Amino acid sequence: MWLWERYTSPFKLGSLGIMGMNQRNVNYIGRYNPRSLYPLVDNKLKTKHIAVAAGVTVPKLIGTITQQHEVGKIAEMVKDWPGFCIKPARGSGGKGILVIVRQEDGQYFKPNGSPSSAADLERHISNILAGLFSLGGKPDFVMVEDLIHFDNVFDGYSFEGVPDTRVIIFKGFPVMSMMRLSTAASDGKANLHQGAVGVGICLRTGRAVRAVQYNEPIRYHPDTNKDLFELEVPHWLKLLNLAASCYEMSGLGYIGTDMVLDKKRGPMLLELNARPGLSIQIANAAGLLPRLRQIEKLGNVKMSVDERVAYAMEHFGVFPARD
Known part of the structure; x- marks a missing residue:
């Protein structure tokens, strides 16, 4: 039994270093x-622009729609793209994202x-333009992106959706990570509050530490029966390194980086979050506070991206390094 399940009072959680809202x-x-x-992270198009300028790999942008009179051009915009994704530029929590995997005879599947x-x-x-999915319900605009073709190594780990890896970056140091795996309950989206599975990931090895759905521990994917404890993230x-470099790119000291692994382009940045959620602690059965305070004790030490990643792997890993 994990310590998380044994100690659930606020006092005990605090003693384990669990950070509250x-x-x-x-x-x-x-x-x-x-x-x-x-605005650099709340607006996904601005995030994409600064990422490209910094040499960070991102999904290809097919086009944008900013005005109601442009809505009718969507069919022409995507006619040469078998799969694509329509998303609000200022959406939150995965709301408003529409994924199309193929089109045939005027139908989009x-x-x-x-x-x-x-x-x-x-x-x-x-x-989307009316602000139905945006932060604060403000008018929004639409991004249309190329579909991500996730690496075959994740076959069976996600149901009808692209698995992504959330890495919390503090002052440029990776401090905690998890994979978010879509399920039938989450409608193919990788959002834990909608029923996706969260798998804590060891920062040293990229191996699964623990898995949860609706904050309850599980071992097997609820739709595919894949053993989640066997998951290991390649590359x-x-x-x-890509996630840690988002510190310099964004200028933000505490961010969630959402990464995906494309079979052709490798790791790429999906989006940044200036207010990352706290459920990553549940997925890892570990608190963020001890790691954050350890980084704070380093002061304003100057370290490269490689050095910060090496520090995080050494100090915040769970499993021993492999030869």
């Missing part, structure tokens, strides 16, 4: 994330096989 908001987000930089018409796509885009060092 108020601590996160005041001591880390408020202190290390200048509000003037929030979702990962679960259900078809949509061009009119359905236009209606969805109109809802782990490259992925961590």
Whole structure:
């Protein structure tokens, strides 16, 4: 039995270094994330622009739709793209993301096989423009991106969706990581509050530490029966370096980096989050506070991306390094 299941009172959780929302908001987000930089991460298009400028790999942008009178151009925009993703630029929590894996005879098919018409796509885009999925319900605009073709190594670990890796970066150091795996309950989206599976990942090895769904420990994927404890992320060092480099790219001290592994392009940045959630602690059965405070004790030491990643792997790993 994990310590997390044995000690559940607020006092015991605090003794394990579990960070609460108020601590996160005041001591880390408020202190290390200048509000003037929030638009760089709250707006996914701006994130993509600064990532490209910094040489960080991101999904290809097919096009944007910013005005209602442009909605009808979606069919022409995607006619040469078998699969694509429509998303709000200022969306949160995975809301408003529409994934199309193929198109045939004027129909657009979702990962679960259900078809949509061009009119359905236009209606969805109109809802995005109206701010239905945006932060604060403000008017938004639409990004259309190339579909990510996830690496075959993850076959069976995710159901009808692309698995992603969340890495919390503090002052440029990776401090905790998990994979988010979609399920039937989450409708193919990798959001834990919608029913996706969270798998804690060892920072030293990229291997699974623990798995949860709805904050309860599990071992097997609920739809594919894949043994989640066998999961191991390939290209782990490259992925961590890419995530850590987002510190210089964004200027934010406490961020969540969402990474994906494309079979052709390798690790790439999906998006940044200036207010990353706390469920990553549940997935890892470990608290963030001891790791964050250890980094704070280093002061303003100057270290390269490679050096910061090496430090994190040495000090925050769970499993021994492999030869």
